[in-house]
Amino acid sequence: MSFLLACPYCGPRPVDEYAYFGEVTKRPDSSPTLRELGEYVYFRDNVAGVQREWWQHRTGCGEWFLAERDTRTNEVLEVIVPDPRKPAA
Amino acid sequence: MRLEGRDGERIDRSKPVSFTFAGWKVTGFEGDTIASAAFAAGKRVFSRSFKYHRPRGLLCCSGHCPNCQMTVDGVPNVRVCTEPIREGAVVDGQNVRWSLDFDLMSVTDKIGGPFTPVGFYYRTFIRPRAAWPLYEKFLRSAAGLGKLDPHAGHSQRYDTEHRRARVLVVGAGVAGQKAAQEAAKAGPGVMLVDEDARHAGLALDGVEVLAPARALGIWEGGLVPVDAGTTLYRIRAEKIVVATGALEQPIVFPGNDLVGVMLPDGARRLLRDFSIAPGKRAAVIGSDDETLALADELAEAGIEVTKVVDLRDARPRELAAQGGKGRVSRLALDGEHYGCDLLVASGGRQPAYSLLAQAGARVEYDDSLGVFVPTQLPAGIEAVGSVTGEGLSKIAAEPTYAGKGKRFVCICEDVTTKDMKRAIGEGFDSIELAKRYTTTTMGPCQGKLCHLSSIRVYAHENRVYEAAIGTTTARPPWSPVELGLLAGRELTPTRRGSIHHRHEEAGATIQWAGPWKRPYAYGEHPEDEVRAVHESLGVIDVSTLGKLLVEGPEVVQLLERLYPNRFGDMKPGRIRYGVLTSDGGRIMDDGTIARLTDDLYYVTTTSTGADSVTAWFEWWNAVWGYEAEIVNVTGALAAVNLAGPRSREALGRLVDDADDVAADAFKYLDVKELVVAGVPTLAMRIGFVGELGYELHFPSPAGEHLWDALVAEGARPFGLEPQRVLRLEKGHVIVGQDTDSESNLYSAGMAWLPKMDKDDFVGKYALEHFAQREEKEKLVGFTMEENVLPAEGAQIVVEGFPVGRVTSARRSEAVGEVIGLAWVPTDRSEPGTRVEIVIDRLRRGARIAHGAFFDPSGERMRS
Numbered sequence: 001m002s003f004l005l006a007c008p009y010c011g012p013r014p015v016d017e018y019a020y021f022g023e024v025t026k027r028p029d030s031s032p033t034l035r036e037l038g039e040y041v042y043f044r045d046n047v048a049g050v051q052r053e054w055w056q057h058r059t060g061c062g063e064w065f066l067a068e069r070d071t072r073t074n075e076v077l078e079v080i081v082p083d084p085r086k087p088a089a
Numbered sequence: 090m091r092l093e094g095r096d097g098e099r100i101d102r103s104k105p106v107s108f109t110f111a112g113w114k115v116t117g118f119e120g121d122t123i124a125s126a127a128f129a130a131g132k133r134v135f136s137r138s139f140k141y142h143r144p145r146g147l148l149c150c151s152g153h154c155p156n157c158q159m160t161v162d163g164v165p166n167v168r169v170c171t172e173p174i175r176e177g178a179v180v181d182g183q184n185v186r187w188s189l190d191f192d193l194m195s196v197t198d199k200i201g202g203p204f205t206p207v208g209f210y211y212r213t214f215i216r217p218r219a220a221w222p223l224y225e226k227f228l229r230s231a232a233g234l235g236k237l238d239p240h241a242g243h244s245q246r247y248d249t250e251h252r253r254a255r256v257l258v259v260g261a262g263v264a265g266q267k268a269a270q271e272a273a274k275a276g277p278g279v280m281l282v283d284e285d286a287r288h289a290g291l292a293l294d295g296v297e298v299l300a301p302a303r304a305l306g307i308w309e310g311g312l313v314p315v316d317a318g319t320t321l322y323r324i325r326a327e328k329i330v331v332a333t334g335a336l337e338q339p340i341v342f343p344g345n346d347l348v349g350v351m352l353p354d355g356a357r358r359l360l361r362d363f364s365i366a367p368g369k370r371a372a373v374i375g376s377d378d379e380t381l382a383l384a385d386e387l388a389e390a391g392i393e394v395t396k397v398v399d400l401r402d403a404r405p406r407e408l409a410a411q412g413g414k415g416r417v418s419r420l421a422l423d424g425e426h427y428g429c430d431l432l433v434a435s436g437g438r439q440p441a442y443s444l445l446a447q448a449g450a451r452v453e454y455d456d457s458l459g460v461f462v463p464t465q466l467p468a469g470i471e472a473v474g475s476v477t478g479e480g481l482s483k484i485a486a487e488p489t490y491a492g493k494g495k496r497f498v499c500i501c502e503d504v505t506t507k508d509m510k511r512a513i514g515e516g517f518d519s520i521e522l523a524k525r526y527t528t529t530t531m532g533p534c535q536g537k538l539c540h541l542s543s544i545r546v547y548a549h550e551n552r553v554y555e556a557a558i559g560t561t562t563a564r565p566p567w568s569p570v571e572l573g574l575l576a577g578r579e580l581t582p583t584r585r586g587s588i589h590h591r592h593e594e595a596g597a598t599i600q601w602a603g604p605w606k607r608p609y610a611y612g613e614h615p616e617d618e619v620r621a622v623h624e625s626l627g628v629i630d631v632s633t634l635g636k637l638l639v640e641g642p643e644v645v646q647l648l649e650r651l652y653p654n655r656f657g658d659m660k661p662g663r664i665r666y667g668v669l670t671s672d673g674g675r676i677m678d679d680g681t682i683a684r685l686t687d688d689l690y691y692v693t694t695t696s697t698g699a700d701s702v703t704a705w706f707e708w709w710n711a712v713w714g715y716e717a718e719i720v721n722v723t724g725a726l727a728a729v730n731l732a733g734p735r736s737r738e739a740l741g742r743l744v745d746d747a748d749d750v751a752a753d754a755f756k757y758l759d760v761k762e763l764v765v766a767g768v769p770t771l772a773m774r775i776g777f778v779g780e781l782g783y784e785l786h787f788p789s790p791a792g793e794h795l796w797d798a799l800v801a802e803g804a805r806p807f808g809l810e811p812q813r814v815l816r817l818e819k820g821h822v823i824v825g826q827d828t829d830s831e832s833n834l835y836s837a838g839m840a841w842l843p844k845m846d847k848d849d850f851v852g853k854y855a856l857e858h859f860a861q862r863e864e865k866e867k868l869v870g871f872t873m874e875e876n877v878l879p880a881e882g883a884q885i886v887v888e889g890f891p892v893g894r895v896t897s898a899r900r901s902e903a904v905g906e907v908i909g910l911a912w913v914p915t916d917r918s919e920p921g922t923r924v925e926i927v928i929d930r931l932r933r934g935a936r937i938a939h940g941a942f943f944d945p946s947g948e949r950m951r952s
Contacts, residue, residue, distance in 0.1 A: 002312040004325075014310065014325065021708060027672070028854060037854050041673045054711075056704060064711040074309055086714040 003074040007057045008065050008081045021054035023047075024066065048072055055079075090366050091129045092390060098364045099287065100125075108178040111189050123169035123180055124150065124157050125363040133348050133416065134189045135159060135169065136182060139234075139532065140503035141198035141495075144189070144415035146348035148500070148538075150355035152284060152568070153336065155501040155533040158234060159183060165235020166533070166569065170355075171286065171301070183235035207508035207527045234533070249321045249577040254280040257313055257326035258296075259304040259444060261288040264474025265332030269296045272330070280324060282315050284568070287362070306565025307331075307448035311469055314566075321574045328469055331445050335438035335460075335475040340374065340400075340485055341506060341542050342434075343494030344410030349417035350432045353380045356387070366392055368431025372420040374408070376400040377482035380435045387433075396420055396427035400436075400485045409492030410434075421492060436485035439541045440476045443563040452563075454556040459484035460541060461560055488545035498546050499539040501532020509546050520547055524561050533569055536561070586632035587727050587792030595806055603697040605633045608808035616902055618807035619814050622780055623903055626733035628796070628804035629778075629812055635680070635699025636726050636786065637692040637706065641717030644688050650850050651709055652682070653834065653843035659684045664758045664773055667692075668824075668842055669702065674833045674855025678702050679824045681784075683760040683773055691760070691771060691786075695824055699723045709851065726771075727792040731799055732782030732815075734949070739802040740765065740772075740783055750783075757951040766798035776950030778815035779943060814899045817908055818943035820870050826881075827868060827896040827910045836864040838939070866893060867918040870942060873907035873926070874934035876900075884927045885911055885935075892917065895926060904942045913937065 004012040023044055028036055045051070051071055056064045066080040066088065082088030094102065100120035107116045110127045117126020124135065124147055134144040135157040145156040152171035160181045161167040169180060182189035255278030258269040262283075269281040273295030280297045288300035302317035311329060315322040337352045339345055349368065353375065356367040370393045373384040384397045398405070398420075405423050410432050412418035420427045442463040446452050449467040454460075455478055462478035475481055489496055489506055496506045504527045517523040520543075529543045530536035536543075540561070548555045584604045592599065597608035608630065610618060621627045639648060645657040652667045659665055661684050669677040678698035683691040694702040703721045710717060731740060741747030743766045748754055755761055755774055763772045763785075770787040787795060800806065813823075822828060828837055834856065843856050873879070878898055885893035898909030917924055920939050925932040941947070 002308040003310040014312075019704065031857055032854050034858050037672075037858065041671075041855070054708065056708065058704070062707070064708050082711050082714065084711070084714060085716055088712050088714060 001074065003076075005055065005067065005076055006079055007060055007063065008079050009061045009063055010057060013057070013060060017057060017059045019056040019058035021056065021064075024052045024054060046071075050077060090131065092360075092364045092366055095361075095364045097361060099362045100364065106174045106176050108174065108176065108180060110180045111182050117174050119174070121174040121363060123159075123161065123172045123174055123178065125170075125359060125365060126174050127169070127180075128359060128367075129363065129365050134182075137185045137189065137192045137195070138346070138503050139184070139501065142184070142192045142195040143198050143346060143503075144192070144195075144348050145346065145500070146416075147351060147355050147359070148339075149337070149352045150358040153534055153537045154352075155234075158533065160235045163238055163241055164571075165237055171284075173286070207504065207511055245319050245573070247319050247321065247571075247573045247577050249323060249580075252280070252322050252324045254278050254324050254326040256280070256328045256330060257282070257311075257324055258330040258332060259283075259313070260332035260334055260474070260476070261285070261291060261298065261300060262332055262334050262474055264334075265330070266291075266293060268330045268332060268471075268473050269293055272296075272328075280326070303568050303570075304444060305567055305570055307444050307470070308565070316566075316568075316570050316574055319574070321577060326469075328471065329448070330471045330473060331448075331476055332472070332474045333441040333444060333476045335440045335481055336537050337380075337435045338437060338439050338484065338541050339497075339500070339538055340408075340434045340436040340490065341488060341496050341498055341546065342408045342410065342490035343492035343496050344412070344417065345434065346495070346497045346500050347410045347412055347417040347432075348415055349412070349430050350410050350434060353383045353433050353435050356431065356433050357383060360386065360390055366390060367433075368392060368429065370395050370429045371431040371433060372396040372398070372427050372429040374398040374400065374420075374432070374434040376437050376485040377435070379438075380433065383433055387431075392431070395429050396422065398422065400487075401483075404486070405490060407492045408490035409494060411494070436542075437483065438475065438481050439484070440478055440481070441537070442472075442476055443535070443537075443567045445470065445472055445476070446560075446563040447565050447567075452560050454558075456556065457483065459486075459545075459555075461544075484541070488542065488549045498542050499527075499529040499532060501534050501539070502528045504529045504539075504543075506546055509543065510550055513547070513550050518551070520544060520558050520561055523547060530561060535567065535569075536563070584633075586630055587789040588630045588632065588729070588796045591793055591796050592630065592806070592808075597806070597808060600809065602633065602809065605696060607633060608806070610808040610810045611806050615808065615810040615814065616900075618805060618811035619902065621805040622733045622778055622807060622811065622815055624734070626731070626735040626739055626802070626804045627778075627807040627811075628732070628799045629730045629807050629809075630727075630796070631696075631730050631784065632727040632789070632792065633696035633699075634723070634728055635694030635696065635702055636722045636728070637694070637703060638689065638720040638722055639692055639706070639717060640689045640720075641715070642688055643715040644690055644717045647706075647710060647713070647715040647717045648682065648690060648692075649847060650713065651706065653847075653850050653852060653856065654682070655844045655847065656682055656684065656690065661686050662760055664760050664775060666842075668834060668839060669705070670834065670843075670850075670852030670856070672851055672855060674852045674859055675830055676824055676828045676832045676834065676837060677705070679822075681773065681775055683771075685760065685771075697825060725789055726786045727789045727795075728784060728786045729796065729799065730777065730782055730784045731804060732776075732778045732780045733804075734781055734952075735803065736781050736783055739799070739804060742802060743798055752952070766795055768795050770795070776819075776947070777821060778812060779819035779821075779941070779947075780815075780949050781952050782950065813897070814901060817897055817899050817910070818901050818903055818941065820910070820939075820941045822868065822910065823897070832868065833859055833864075835859050836866060837868045864915055866912045866914050868896070868910060868912055869918050870938040870940070871895075871909050871911050871924070871926075871935040872904075872938055872942070873898075873909075874936065876907060877928050877933050878907050879909065879926045879928050879933070879935075885913055886925045886927060886932060887914075887917060893924070901942065906942075908938075908942045909935075911935075 068078040100118040104119035115130045148154040148156045150170045157170040185192045256272040258281045272279045282299040282302045284303040286301040311326045359365040359367045409421040410417045439460045445463040450463040451465040455462045592608040600609040664683040668679045680693040768791040773784045883895040884891045893913040922937040
């Protein structure tokens with residue numbers, strides 16, 4: 001992976017400046033079964049296509065943001081800064 | 090063999106340079122390569138082939154083929170045809186037994202038998218199974234390339250440089266130079282790289298030229314790593330122009346690997362650049378004007394040309410190079426023989442499209458040229474010049490020519506037409522499979538000289554059309570690269586606290602702690618430092634702790650959801666120990682959480698966890714969207730832990746009013762703002778080391794001042810090692826040392842910590858499940874029955890079976906025993922249970938213990 005990712009604040013930067021935190025997952029609301037918990041903690045959809053994922057500009061400005069990325073081409077369709085006062089996912 | 094001075098030669102005859110070539114002293118001139126100087130001195134054999142140990146001589150002189158790979162000053166696989174000559178260099182052959190000219194292993198070429206066919210090592214050497222290690226040892230030494238000296242260490246320093254370019258042109262040929270100049274007209278930011286050293290002095294207006302430098306591949310985002318010797322340029326280019334040209338292709342005929350068989354470029358370079366006659370008598374075979382023109386050039390230089398074969402007209406039934414001792418002495422052509430010690434042979438040129446293919450271009454067989462050409466270039470990539478197929482002549486008509494002797498398709502891996510046939514006969518009917526089975530194109534040249542031939546031979550044998558076969562995938566790197574260059578230099582910044590120089594002055598032994606340099610101890614006797622803390626006063630620099638300020642109207646919600654603990658019920662001015670867990674229920678980090686005001690908390694993390702915990706906090710806060718801010722003040726604040734029975738009186742003397750630190754005014758787990766020795770300080774009364782103690786956090790620049798003040802009060806500096814002893818005496822866990830990624834709060838003996846009645850916290854769901862099951866193993870303390878110290882990681886055995894492991898162990902003077910922490914099976918975790926620990930292969934008895942070994946009631950730290 002060596003694509004460029006546009007930080008919402010710093011603009012296009014090599015991807016190795018970022019920390020990848022994986023696809024956006026749905027955290028269970030209340031006490032899940034062991035299976036549900038296991039799925040949430042350990043399993044990912046791993047789609048071949050567009051997925052929504054978390055990134056942090058770790059060695060840059062430090063911002064956490066969401067990106068819509070096509071996992072087949074690494075084309076980033078959109079980057080979204082979550083509203084700091086609202087749940088993001 | 091050196092000719093009279095010629096125009097355009099690159100050598101400086103006034104500057105002789107000497108080196109050792111396979112034990113012989115060779116003298117060449119400045120401007121020579123090692124190979125050209127050795128060739129001028131009469132050396133013809135430069136290497137032995139991979140499998141058959143056939144002698145091999147110069148072929149391409151362009152750094153593409155494997156034939157001149159030698160070990161230069163201990164560095165293996167150096168292509169000496171492009172390696173500049175240097176005084177005193179020691180150049181040796183590789184993959185030889187005895188000498189380059191007489192290699193004992195060359196019997197493999199003669200005896201045939203089990204050695205000959207492709208894949209022999211999978212079959213011949215598979216039985217008996219038990220003998221494989223022996224076979225392997227033999228095969229490893231019999232085949233392959235240079236040997237790496239495992240004790241060689243770093244031969245040179247490598248660096249990585251990050252660059253940006255608007256336009257990057259790869260290849261400084263006619264088309265490449267033109268493209269670079271065009272691009273430079275439109276603005277700055279144009280770079281041109283070429284592997285050939287002759288372009289080193291190239292000056293083009295507005296173009297930065299890197300040469301000799303090899304583009305290794307094209308990655309996504311326009312990333313092109315360029316190997317420039319000891320510097321790896323990572324060039325990000327908005328536009329990449331590939332002008333890598335076309336590569337002359339060997340013809341597949343019997344004896345086509347004999348010493349003296351050369352590609353036109355090899356002969357051309359020896360003649361033009363180094364004024365060396367590449368032979369005495371030459372024959373030239375080609376199917377394009379460039380190759381055939383070489384015949385005239387050789388003749389002009391005084392070389393007798395005995396035969397010129399134009400494959401565009403001639404259709405020879407027999408075409409073979411013949412000779413003895415691995416050297417060509419004549420060309421056999423349809424029953425006629427022509428004497429020659431130089432046989433220039435080229436089937437034509439094939440576009441060097443690999444970089445384009447890596448970038449995602451399609452590669453298709455061009456029927457009119459008989460070569461593969463790139464098509465459908467991806468966005469941002471352009472191809473110019475002969476790499477597109479432009480200006481190329483049709484390739485030689487026949488994929489192979491008949492005659493007696495081995496016909497090599499791939500000289501790197503010693504793959505012959507017979508091997509290809511055999512592979513096809515065995516059912517490897519896809520080019521990708523045949524490639525892997527025969528290893529054609531997988532050698533050092535990476536298909537540069539054999540990719541086209543192998544596909545043509547394959548098509549011929551299978552009686553299919555080349556276009557139907559397709560090509561194998563070209564992967565980076567395009568040319569071999571030294572591992573050192575990829576690894577680069579260690580550029581992780583070393584971190585030092587603001588008090589670091591005081592530790593050095595005090596003679597501390599400095600050790601790495603993650604990215605930090607920290608004192609291990611201040612002398613040979615860490616136990617003295619332990620005693621000082623127990624009996625009077627010690628001070629340790631804990632500036633490396635992660636430090637976060639968390640503030641906002643919803644700070645309690647945020648922290649209570651991040652930690653299993655409860656924090657909302659704390660009064661401002663109080664501190665609580667907290668442990669972070671993941672949603673999988675595993676222990677991640679620990680630290681202290683101090684409430685400074687209703688909506689301001691001061692959080693510390695472990696030293697190694699500072700960055701990851703900050704990121705973790707910020708991420709969850711982005712997920713939940715609480716009205717709370719997180720500020721990382723790790724580097725801004727220094728911190729020291731003043732500990733020991735005398736710490737209260739010492740601190741009292743450094744503050745304005747000693748009553749502020751009186752026992753009832755500053756209790757255990759209180760936090761207070763104090764001015765200590767004139768420095769505004771956040772003081773926390775906590776007891777990691779088990780004695781009365783104060784952790785002082787204050788602005789980093791005041792580090793040395795406050796440290797000096799504390800030392801002047803009689804505090805003895807103590808390092809990490811005594812701290813580890815002290816905390817172990819208290820049974821305090823170090824996250825990451827005593828816990829691992831499997832540990833949870835129940836198994837680590839902290840079942841009291843999580844507040845399961847909270848609505849939610851990270852890890853709650855998992856802990857709910859853990860609470861219902863019995864943990865398989867538990868973290869417990871132990872004391873040794875004898876005065877022997879187990880290694881950290883030592884096995885715990887019960888009835889001869891390993892059941893657990895030691896995570897920490899130290900000799901404690903205060904306890905009078907060897908103490909430690911260990912993971913043991915739950916049914917062996919009760920206090921007093923006897924287990925055995927393996928120390929130096931002997932089993933030694935130990936007793937399980939819970940809680941603190943020293944001052945179990947905690948009177949001292951609460952005093």
